[in-house]
Amino acid sequence: QVQLVESGGGVVQPGRSLRLSCTASGFTFSDYSMHWVRQAPGKGLEWVAVNWYNGDNKKYADSVKGRFTISRDNSKNTLYLQIDSLRVDDTAVYYCVRDPLAVGGHYLDYWGLGTLVAVSS
């Protein structure tokens, strides 16, 4: 069965950096685009970024462009999100999510349990 397990969250001071990881299993990771979606406490869902199946094509939400970098290592079945210059409003649960196709930009069919990033001084 498809499993997505996020890690790397925690409490971080504003301005610092963090790298989130998502380890995938139960499917051929290199055949699918992968996304990060976040949810601030008590709020709705916000799409963050996508990395296509081969790692070459990436898209970002305007709210994170220039500070977040999505990447993947298909040999390790792992998706990453590098977050720089963290802000208080980056506080959220970050979900690793699978796209059903290799070329991203569709509905999101499998979600991890999420990892909490809390930005606070």
Add this chain to the structure above:
Amino acid sequence: EIVMTQSPATVSVSPGERVTLSCRTSQSVESDLAWYQQKPGQAPRLLIHDASTRATGIPARFSGSGSGTEFTLTISSLQFEDFAVYFCQQYDDWPLAFGQGTRLEIK
């Protein structure tokens, strides 16, 4: 950027009743719309994609309809496990966008 508007924000319904949730988009997304269910402390779960196609394992009491800018999710006979928050999402254009959610409460 496509703006998503869900209504109502909260709805109270009794088990066994039928409920219809609405999602409107600021421009046409054709049928590129999905619905998700989220229970407290859990990740969202895909219910419907392509406006009306149930995802794998989703019960037949969930149905989606609509195209263009107006969409609905109908739950035909509410079960206790259906009380949750429901989000719609468009994937017709970048950036992907979600509605703000409708909370379905027990009456």
